[in-house]
Amino acid sequence: xxxxxxxxxxxxxxxxxxxxxxxxxxxxxxxxxxxxxxxxxxxxxxxxxxxxxxxxxxxxxxxxxxxxxxxxxxxxxxxxxxxxxxxxxxxxxxxxxxxxxxxxxxxxxxxxxxxxxxxxxxxxxxxxxxxxxxxxxxxxxxxxxxxxxxxxxxxxxxxxxxxxxxxxxxxxxxxxxxxxxxxxxxxxxxxxxxxxxxxxxxxxxxxxxxxxxxxxxxxxxxxxxxxxxxxxxxxxxxxxxxxxxxxxxxxxxxxxxxxxxxxxxxxxxxxxxxxxxxxxxxxxxxxxxxxxxxxxxxxxxxxxxxxxxxxxxxxxxxxxxxxxxxxx
Numbered sequence: 001x002x003x004x005x006x007x008x009x010x011x012x013x014x015x016x017x018x019x020x021x022x023x024x025x026x027x028x029x030x031x032x033x034x035x036x037x038x039x040x041x042x043x044x045x046x047x048x049x050x051x052x053x054x055x056x057x058x059x060x061x062x063x064x065x066x067x068x069x070x071x072x073x074x075x076x077x078x079x080x081x082x083x084x085x086x087x088x089x090x091x092x093x094x095x096x097x098x099x100x101x102x103x104x105x106x107x108x109x110x111x112x113x114x115x116x117x118x119x120x121x122x123x124x125x126x127x128x129x130x131x132x133x134x135x136x137x138x139x140x141x142x143x144x145x146x147x148x149x150x151x152x153x154x155x156x157x158x159x160x161x162x163x164x165x166x167x168x169x170x171x172x173x174x175x176x177x178x179x180x181x182x183x184x185x186x187x188x189x190x191x192x193x194x195x196x197x198x199x200x201x202x203x204x205x206x207x208x209x210x211x212x213x214x215x216x217x218x219x220x221x222x223x224x225x226x227x228x229x230x231x232x233x234x235x236x237x238x239x240x241x242x243x244x245x246x247x248x249x250x251x252x253x254x255x256x257x258x259x260x261x262x263x264x265x266x267x268x269x270x271x272x273x274x275x276x277x278x279x280x281x282x283x284x285x286x287x288x289x290x291x292x293x294x295x296x297x298x299x300x301x302x303x304x305x306x307x308x309x310x311x312x313x314x315x316x317x318x319x320x321x322x323x324x325x326x327x328x
Contacts, residue, residue, distance in 0.1 A: 008068065019060075019167050019168030023035070023057070041072070046069035050064050089134050093135065094132065100112055103306045112156060114311055117129065125152075133160065146160060153285070156183070180292075185241045187238065188263055198257075202224045234321045
């Protein structure tokens with residue numbers, strides 16, 4: 001690459017940058033270039049990848065060539081700052097997270113996450129899946145990466161990418177809705193129809209203490225669509241539902257079930273006291289389980305289909321009601 005500021009320059013994407021967003025690639029190599037200046041260069045086509053116009057959200061691949069217009073040069077190296085060491089995973093946590101693995105290949109790991117284990121850290125949350133990922137390397141140099149989330153109290157399937165390339169392809173499958181997600185839920189009450197669609201837009205509830213509290217908002221909400229089918233029912237008291245979220249809004253299934261008058265058992269956040277059943281021993285635990293995932297395999301060959309068994313509290317409730325789980 002030429003050092004002449006008056007000439008167009010090019011730079012190749014390295015192997016360890018696979019799947020990196022283009023704007024973050026620029027932040028890494030040209031930290032003095034502001035976000036606004038980069039967006040202008042992108043809009044005017046002065047920055048290109050392999051000769052094609054691109055956007056900041058596009059991801060780069062090893063070997064691609066990034067065109068740099070005149071004047072974009074690497075900033076002088078900054079003084080080295082010691083990176084904060086990542087806390088090591090305890091033997092106990094390593095054994096626990098490895099015991100959750102239900103599928104593993106060279107591209108992806110699937111976990112059956114228990115209810116109560118957070119996926120990522122936050123205020124007051126020190127123990128979470130993201131903090132244990134080093135225990136899932138299984139001989140790989142790259143640290144595994146999260147590609148989607150589950151609520152702390154939701155159990156079931158959680159996919160982990162083993163490489164940057166796998167993370168890119170899995171993220172694209174979720175973004176482009178190539179993934180079929182099936183959830184099971186025990187709800188209080190019974191929907192008025194055996195199957196149907198819940199099409200209610202969702203937005204964050206303004207002023208809520210919890211930033212992730214959602215509500216139906218027909219004016220400012222984002223489209224949220226859920227298909228459901230009753231798998232079994234206990235008179236009018238409760239039902240076992242199969243739920244297919246066609247969009248991926250925060251707390252979508254929980255809000256949608258509550259809005260049709262059938263809150264998920266244990267979901268006091270959206271169902272209040274009506275989400276509890278005094279006769280159920282585990283009534284205060286959320287009965288929402290990510291049962292199955294079907295999506296294109298990130299290797300590009302065939303499909304990835306994984307299924308997670310029910311957690312103990314969910315299984316006890318199913319057995320107590322005598323629900324049939326054969327309609328899967």
